[in-house]
Amino acid sequence: MFLSMSAIVLLGAAIFALWRFGRLSPWHAVLCTLFGFFLASSxxxxxxxxxxxxxxxLLAGIHP
Incomplete structure (x- = not known):
């Protein structure tokens, strides 16, 4: 659960940064969100x- 919340916050910040500074249109952000929503239910x-x-x-250096 902690990993998924961290990923949500990180990806949300990336989308916001792209929208604010990278000229990502709101429609592209909506499409990204819908794609993620439908991919999650696949x-x-x-x-x-x-x-x-x-x-x-792997990034944290934790071995199973």
Missing amino acids: SVAPYIGATVRAAAR
Whole structure:
């Protein structure tokens, strides 16, 4: 749960920064959000979650 909240905050900050400084239009931000929403409810979501957790463990230096 902590990892997913951290990822949400980090990705939200990245989208905000792109919107504010990178000329990301609000429509592009909405499309990114909808894509993430529908991707999370797809059959690929568990594999993406496992990959993100493995990458976070690798970056943190935690071995399973």
